Amino acid sequence: MDLEINSDSKFWLMKSEPDVFSFFDLERRENQKEQWDGVRNYQARNFMMNDMKVGDKILFYHSNATPPGIAGLCEVVEEAKPDNTALDPKSEYFDPKSTKEIPRWFAVTVGKPQRLESFVSLTEMREEKELKDMLLLRKGQRLSILPVSQQEYSCILKIASSRK
DNA sequence: GCCAACGTTGGC
DNA sequence: GCCAACGTTGGC
Structure with a gap:
């Protein structure tokens, strides 16, 4: 898919299946950080x-997830480094074409998890006019890492804190 | 579980 | 380089 890539983006959306690794898992990690490994899509890798x-x-x-949506906030805490799960034959993310000398896959480390005042569901995001151009909401959009505009980011925070 | 919409693979 | 077949994503 051809995205208009704003490589100057300071805001991102990262998808994870909570059964595999949730926002709350990140909170519980030692030092509350984790390398975002397992991404095997070139466009997502290139973002990282x-x-x-x-x-x-x-x-x-x-x-x-039920429901899908924004579970929390975090930050990039370390730049992209080789994703060593690609080198491990026992890993489900193993890629025989990746080597220690020439790693094919890289991943940033995320940390500093910060809770939202409330969960913001996909449905709510679709209902918000301000978010109508959000890449996440585009039909057929499956990319697991997406740039987000500052306006969109602020809007999510606003929704999260607007509950009674 | 279904299935649309993707991305990747590999034969040609 | 084309494109059919296949595998994956992810909402519903």
């Missing part, structure tokens, strides 16, 4: 390798 900088803000999205 080329565009994501330490300090960039992340919307932590729960996909394949």
